[in-house]
Amino acid sequence: MRELTAEHPETIGGRRLLARLGAGGMGVVYLARGRGGQLEALKVIRAEHAADDRFRARFAREARLAARVRGRWVVRVTGSDTDAQAPWLATEFVPGPTLAEAVAGHGPLPLGSLLTLGQRTAEALADVHEAGLVHRDVKPGNIVLGQDGPHLIDFGIVRGGGATALTAPDAVLGTPGYLSPEQTRAYGDDVGPASDVFALGCVLVYAASARPPFGSGDPAAVLYRTVYEEPDTSGLDRMPAPARTAVVRCLAKDPEARPTAAELRDILDRARTRPDPRSALVEGTTSSGHEARTGPDSTAQGWLPLPVLRMVAAHATRALDPPLRTAAPATDTTAAEGTPAPSRRRILTIAGAAGATFAVGGAGALFLAARGGSDADPRRGPALHSIGLHAVGREQERGARLAVDAHNSRSDAPFRLALRTAHAGERAVSAARRLLADTSVCAVIGPTSATDVRAVMSLYGDAYTPMLLVSAPANAKDLSGNRALCVTRIGDDSLGLPLSVYLTQAHRSRRTAVIEDGAGGAPASELARMVRELPPGNGTTTRHTIAADATDFGPVVAEAVKTKPDAVVYAGTSPGRAASCARSLARADFEGARVSIEPVMRAEFLDAAAEAADGWVFAAPYSEPRSMTTQRARAFTTSYRGRFGAAPGRWSAEARDAVELVARTLDALGDGFDITPGQVADRLFRIPTDGVAKPLRFDSTGATHTLDPSNTAFLYGAADGRFRFLGRYDQVARPFERALPQG
Known part of the structure; x- marks a missing residue:
């Protein structure tokens, strides 16, 4: 949860905005207070999508579809305005951690919690399917654990029968590890309610064991195992036999062999209220040290183990005491549709932000900063864009510097990049916050260490600012949960x-x-x-x-x-x-x-x-430019030697290629003015770049926008x-x- 700033309106659709909950590919999600005083999650569609008439029409249709769903364990749509300048949709707000957060923090759920989770999420899916819809992204991150029970959220890619979802045709929708075999083939007509049941089976295995049933790692390998290999269901051994059999059936390759959501709900309800006495011998206590509860008492307020209930309480406390707005609010976007809101870059200019050298990064960092006085006209001459770089050592910095120089030497460049080297010493989180506070930053390259990546990934993801990883790896979970994360190296x-x-x-x-x-x-x-x-x-x-x-x-x-x-x-x-x-x-x-x-x-x-x-x-995963024979590698090596008096080192060419990818993306977005990080993130994966080191091609339509590994290793x-x-x-x-x- 992050504070609001002057760039954010005070109200949208009569709802008072309280804080920012996050951001994704479609829009920004706010915590808001509804007209009746209730808390709501309000998603506002990004301008670049709102300008697309076809996207707006699909959003309007799917908002209507989502509003049809009624059920205690499905977050209810409380309002929407799909005709507003910035279309929005509001749902009930449920304070609590996601299942992914709870399991990551405290391990597998005890048996009573597991059965309640399964029964109530199956009930939620039964309600979704009864309304004629398919959720298509059931995963631990889309199940919020509230004090009263689990709640299914996020209908961003929901669809009705015979309709298309909010994405490109033939896209693989969902999250690897929780996709059904039919979803992995991107055959939209084959994706029905049974796909949601398959995903719920995967969720329950994860909740029982803290491991997805088809493993983790390379997304393509996970999808392969989903289609061709049997799942690891060993974590279900402690469930009563009928419940265990039903969950295993959910993971059948053949959709016809799976139970319906309603059938699964009834089976798990019987197991929850009439537990198999043998399961108590298996269950004992959980990894968190809590006794497993499987009877009726486990369905009351204490349905979760104490450590997770503390997480619920912490979320509720933050929601009741959101951070204060840092400056005076802007106008209501729905009340001033005839007047465009000031752009990020215009606000920067009015505020008189000037480029400076900051102390950023982990062991060392730099950022490319725009310069200008308080009275500068942003339309006078080429635009300036900033790129942050968290770099350990000097090779990535040197490669980035050469790329900036090469871009600025173009006589036809519609914008310029300026390089500023920062001092070392500031921690990665502080560096990320400092870069995000600079509204001229359109993308960040790095960090270079896996530890720093984990520390700052959510910060850049919430701000929907592209984070390009040149040398640090990322896994499928990272990619599926962060649409702004761009990994330019093949994974180990x-x-x-x-x-x-x-x-x-x-x-x-x-x-x-x-x-x-x-x-x-x-x-x-x-x-x-x-x-x-x-x-x-x-x-x-x-x-x-x-x-x-x-x-x-x-x-x-x-x-x-x-x-x-x-x-x-x-x-x-x-x-x-x-x-x-x-x-x-x-x-x-x-x-x-x-x-x-x-x-x-x-x-x-x-x-x-x-x-x-x-x-x-x-x-x-890295090249050696001085030993390569291509014309571009030779030119890069010559430039590097001339500038730094030595041969290019490890990862220097890859950093240079990452800057070129960002520059080409900015180039493709127009005249260089008023470009937001979100626009860069949305376009980045659709810009093929033949770099010095290797070709950069991404799966821009799939679930994880992964780098095509072909010809990217040495x-x-x-x-x-x-x-x-x-x-x-x-x-x-x-x-x-x-x-x-x-x-």
Whole structure:
């Protein structure tokens, strides 16, 4: 919940605005007080969407559809005005955490809470389906846990029978991990009430185990598992048998095999009010230390464990005491439709905001700031735009600086970028707030560390300001929950693709042995899974595991070598353990290909493996411009050397490409004036960019706007105590081989 500023109206549609709850691709959501004094959540559609007549018509239709839903556990639509200059829709406000927040903070729900959650959410879906609608985005983030029970929210992509939703045709709507198999294929006509039931089954598995039934990681891999693999329902073992069977049926691949929402509601209601006495022996206490309650008492005010009830109370307290407005309010947008509201950039100019050097970032940061006096006319000369950059080290800063210079040297540039280097030392959250307070900032590149990304992601997401991650990874949950998050690198859990391509086209492997290291976590298991699903040469793969606490790789290597593989994949992330694997392979006189992924590419691997490191090949998400032969890479290397007196370092070209992507997006938005961060976020994923390092293409219509991983990874070979750049994985045609030590 964030305070209102002078840019926000005092009232909309007769409702008094109290605070900002968040922002998304469609609009901004406010906490408001209705005409009867009740609290409401009021969504205002963004101007760029409101100007689209077709979007406005669809929004009007879907507002009418949502208003038809009646049910205790579905948030009720309390009003709307789809003809206003800024169309809006208001619903009941339910104070409380989402199921996602509660499980993330306190682990799986106790059995009584789980059954109540399932029964009442199924009842909500039954009400939605009875109204002729399909929700299509049932997930933990769209279920609010109130004091009285769970409430289903967010009808942003709801649709009625035979209608299209608020999105592009053939888009995959929803969130990976909670999509039905028919939704993953984007066949709109096949998406009916059964898809919502499938999603609810996924939600209940998550609530019971804190794990989605089809895992996490790369969105494409999650969707693949949803369609072709069986779910992990082990978390449901503590449920009464009839309830467990019903929830498992929800996850059937065939929509016809799933129960209806009403049937599921009735089954869970019987389990909730007449619990299986054996379940108490299984349940005991929850991970939070609360006794599991399954009888009628669990449906009263205490239906949630105490720690989650405290979260509910905290949300209610904040709603009753919202932050004060920081300045005088603007006029009611619905009362002054004939007069356009001042733009962000116009307000900036009137206020006399001037560019300055700030202390931002984690270990180091910079931001590109616009300059101008208090009496500056924003239409006098080219516009100026700001880009924030949270960078550890200097390479990303240098790459960004060269991109800014290249843009400003264009005689036809409709706007200019200015670079200001900031002092180090300020924490990431403070840096993000400072950048967001600067209304000229249209996008942010970084942060560079996963810790800082987690710290500031919600801040940029709530403000709907694009955050481009150049070197830090993000997972499917991050992407599905933040439409302004743009990841320009392939994830570690997707690096199995370039390895499979290399082993197929360069090494001609037909038999591959995967040594899966239990100490490698999710990236290791995803790599092993991907190589098995995409076997090199369309051949065979064998899987050989080593426990996380085991240190001797000899036995697992011997087991793998017995299969006479052409190649061995080390599926792990530890340089030291990879070195142990390399030494064991050398002692076994294995002469085939040996491959792994970038987290292993450290000096520790080279030092510990010694000569056994020679010949290993690694897939990595970053390029080496000085070793590339393209004209753009050569030009970048020449410019970099001329400016900084050294060869470009790691991630410098990728940062340069991120700035180019933002600049091309701004270019596509018009004359450069009055461009909002939301417009940049909406357009960013539709701008193909052939960068110095790699092509940037995004799934702009799908649920997670992910980077197309094709041709975005690079191969390196270990030789003579260093890692040699081999090229982009799709362009490496010959195997990398080195003589292997004996014994």
